[in-house]
Amino acid sequence: MTDTLKIRQPDDWHLHLRDGAMLKAVLPATAAHFARAIIMPNLVPPVVTAQQAASYRDRIVAALPDGATFEPLMTLYLTEETDPKDVLVAHQSGLVHAVKLYPAGATTNSASGVQNFDKIRAVLEQMAQIGMPLCVHGEVTDHDVDIFDREAVFIDRILDPIRKKTPGLRVVMEHITTADAVSYASSQDDSLAATITTHHLVINRNHILAGGIKPHYYCLPVAKREEHRLALRRAATSGDARFFLGTDSAPHTDANKLLPCGCAGCFTAPNTLSVLAHVFEEEGALDKLESFTSLNGPAFYRLPVNPGHITLERSPPVIPAQIETEDGPVTVFDPGFPLHWKVT
Numbered sequence: 001m002t003d004t005l006k007i008r009q010p011d012d013w014h015l016h017l018r019d020g021a022m023l024k025a026v027l028p029a030t031a032a033h034f035a036r037a038i039i040m041p042n043l044v045p046p047v048v049t050a051q052q053a054a055s056y057r058d059r060i061v062a063a064l065p066d067g068a069t070f071e072p073l074m075t076l077y078l079t080e081e082t083d084p085k086d087v088l089v090a091h092q093s094g095l096v097h098a099v100k101l102y103p104a105g106a107t108t109n110s111a112s113g114v115q116n117f118d119k120i121r122a123v124l125e126q127m128a129q130i131g132m133p134l135c136v137h138g139e140v141t142d143h144d145v146d147i148f149d150r151e152a153v154f155i156d157r158i159l160d161p162i163r164k165k166t167p168g169l170r171v172v173m174e175h176i177t178t179a180d181a182v183s184y185a186s187s188q189d190d191s192l193a194a195t196i197t198t199h200h201l202v203i204n205r206n207h208i209l210a211g212g213i214k215p216h217y218y219c220l221p222v223a224k225r226e227e228h229r230l231a232l233r234r235a236a237t238s239g240d241a242r243f244f245l246g247t248d249s250a251p252h253t254d255a256n257k258l259l260p261c262g263c264a265g266c267f268t269a270p271n272t273l274s275v276l277a278h279v280f281e282e283e284g285a286l287d288k289l290e291s292f293t294s295l296n297g298p299a300f301y302r303l304p305v306n307p308g309h310i311t312l313e314r315s316p317p318v319i320p321a322q323i324e325t326e327d328g329p330v331t332v333f334d335p336g337f338p339l340h341w342k343v344t
């Protein structure tokens with residue numbers, strides 16, 4: 001039995017850090033384990049220009065614990081007004097590594113997102129030319145489409161047509177949740193990749209809804225049927241370079257989760273690596289963990305692999321159930337099983 005596992009230091013290719021007091025409270029959990037992360041721009045107001053991304057980056061760096069080395073890889077929030085020239089400036093700055101597409105109304109702070117996809121044509125052409133990845137929240141928002149079908153419908157109605165119209169556009173399907181997304185990503189060329197969260201490898205929709213409603217398991221895209229979770233597990237543990245970790249760790253205070261209309265998001269930053277090691281071991285694929293957390297992402301983003309390593313050891317980690325913030329506690333994702341891998 002393997003009792004220690006040394007892997008390249010991981011990166012998180014999809015992370016919400018928020019701002020202000022919340023940023024300060026949640027950043028240490030990510031910086032403790034991860035070298036870099038793609039930082040989501042859905043602040044209020046959103047991070048839409050290269051200049052805003054640079055100052056958000058400064059705030060993140062300023063919030064790092066003493067001695068921590070962590071590199072925020074910034075993104076721009078795509079709106080119908082985004083200027084292709086600003087995308088170019090952002091790309092040339094070397095600080096901005098992707099543009100994030102939220103369909104308007106799809107999720108937290110997505111009101112400024114895209115409604116009319118024809119209005120972003122020029123930006124997409126520009127991105128295809130410079131090779132900048134488009135990170136896509138892949139869900140339609142049509143009220144007549146069932147929430148459990150929104151990802152599959154998005155692939156057919158929006159994503160595939162956009163990719164066909166924009167040859168060379170590099171796309172990351174973010175936080176995929178369906179077998180449909182796995183098979184679409186697997187069937188395309190290497191201009192397409194997909195991130196998978198930690199929690200979608202662990203929970204299906206029963207975990208949210210059966211035996212009482214569990215707001216801490218509610219996120220978007222919402223977890224689907226068991227067959228989809230199993231497809232995600234096969235993709236994540238396959239070693240296929242198109243699939244890599246994006247935790248979508250999305251902190252909300254308990255006060256904002258436990259409401260009649262609660263926020264979407266699972267806060268997985270503190271225990272992600274322990275949970276992943278557990279999942280990969282269950283799948284008999286501990287040897288594939290490093291590809292998923294540390295190798296496939298840099299390859300897609302055309303960045304070097306991290307120079308350092310981390311070691312996981314078979315022993316119960318000490319992870320708090322909640323972290324405290326100025327606005328109250330934030331509950332850490334509960335995988336529902338005891339963890340026995342810790343990062344040393």
Ligand code: DOR
Pocket residue numbers: 016042107108137218219220221248250251264265266
């Ligand atoms: O569950 C989610 N939470 N999904 C998202 O797409 C956004 C995120 C957030 O920002 O809270």
Ligand code: ZN
Pocket residue numbers: 014016040248250
């Ligand atoms: Zn997200």
